[in-house]
Amino acid sequence: MVAPEDADQGVSQRIFYIHVPIALTAYFCFGLGAWKALRLLWRRDERYDLESYVAIHQGTIFGSLTLLTGAIWAKASWGVWWTWSSRQLVLFLVLFLFYCAYFMLRYSLEEGPRRARTSAVYALFGVALIPVSFLAIRLAEDFIHPTVFTREGPQMTGTMFFAFCASWAAVTLLAYTLYKVELAGKRLDADLRELRESLT
């Protein structure tokens, strides 16, 4: 399957197939982190703390990739790496920096239930920024950042949309695999630490 070349942007439009799925995955990871944080506060089950942390960690990785690929696409399309006039870009940066601060907060506290609860509350606050950042492109009358998905549906050909869906599925699968591997590693690390303490 070969997606046709965009008439307006040419080959550089192909960045869309990696940039948008990564951005959507970053939003999803932040949302998942907040959901796990809510479950932690609700059920008082500490295993959700690690799940929330790993989801937010994945979100920041995919968020940094969104900024990186977005900057490259911006340079190719607009001639600049970054523009402060686009509210979509600035809001995504705010969301990204908000979740970067999550790690500063988390590692400034002693390990235990207090750290888990504080981190969960912070993760939940951040979730409010996700719909704002996602909808900013429509709310802010921003004509710099293109709007591909409108109420009339995706503004692209069938092949382009299929290529986009395939790419989105691949990025989601990658994120899911990385989430599972990192979570298994963190849990194993915690179990080994406990075992070492009981043996020595």
Next chain:
Amino acid sequence: MTGGEYAALAYGAVFVVVVAYVAIIAAKLQRLQRETAELLALAQGRERKPSRTAVYAATVPGTRAEQEDGG
């Protein structure tokens, strides 16, 4: 730079970041593997070397182990 080069740069950047992430996770798993082997050796060492009370119970007449053997 041409549009194609920018597209290659974007895809290449994603690839490099993902590979770096996988390498970090692999290094961490190797460390965990080493730690598991260390703890296994520690646990096996403990099994081979019985505690002082166990040795006492097995050798001194009148202790629980001796009574259990005598029925």
